[in-house]
Amino acid sequence: ETGVTQTPRHLVMGMTNKKSLKCEQHLGHNAMYWYKQSAKKPLELMFVYNFKEQTENNSVPSRFSPECPNSSHLFLHLHTLQPEDSALYLCASSQHPGLGNTGELFFGEGSRLTVL
Amino acid sequence: TQLLEQSPQFLSIQEGENLTVYCNSSSVFSSLQWYRQEPGEGPVLLVTVVTGGEVKKLKRLTFQFGDARKDSSLHITAAQPGDTGLYLCAGEHFFYTGANSKLTFGKGITLSVRP
DSSP states (O other): OOSEEEEOSEEEEOTTOEEEEEEEEOSOOSEEEEEEEOTTSOOEEEEEEETTEEEEEOSOOTTEEEEEEETTEEEEEEESOOGGGOEEEEEEEEOOOOTTOOOOOEEOOOEEEEEO | OOOOEEEOSEEEEETTOOEEEEEEOSSOOSEEEEEEEOTTSOOEEEEEEOSTTOEEEETTEEEEEOTTSSEEEEEESSOOGGGOEEEEEEEEEOOTTSOOOEEEEOOOEEEEEEO
């Protein structure tokens, strides 16, 4: 139990569907992240939120739309996805790295997405 | 883009054996982290190394940060089946402007320890 909970754990959707992934952290952290993990590729950072404000969008296609209503919750809204978007989507949280801090990430268990 | 190369990509060994795996880059990092990810789980931080030449031990795991802070190694003594998993290294670039630090991940090393 890392203190970061993701739902659903598994999701299968068609290319025309709209679905959302949810992440909740109980650690009191102020930064939250979405990462994409595909086979044989490094973890890809998608979005970063600090204190509910988006501070990083790593050239992610607009079919992925993040939402951060507060520091504890993060969503990833999905629409008109492609089969190549099938991957494990990991949410993480951390304390905002200030001077001298290292950014330890606490990950959720991931949401395994399959796009048909 | 700062690349982190991890090697070997796959390793299958017998319980009780020793092993060393590597994380290399041409970039200098302010710190380097090692994570382990078990099947069906998210990555979990094992250690952070900050100082060039630093050695940290976590039970049977020994982590070393290169003197130039460009590379790192992980040595496991007497591997156990519970060590099985994906080992990820992540190098951090810290910006003194107060902007987010940047973590760059390697592809990972898949370790299988057979009983």
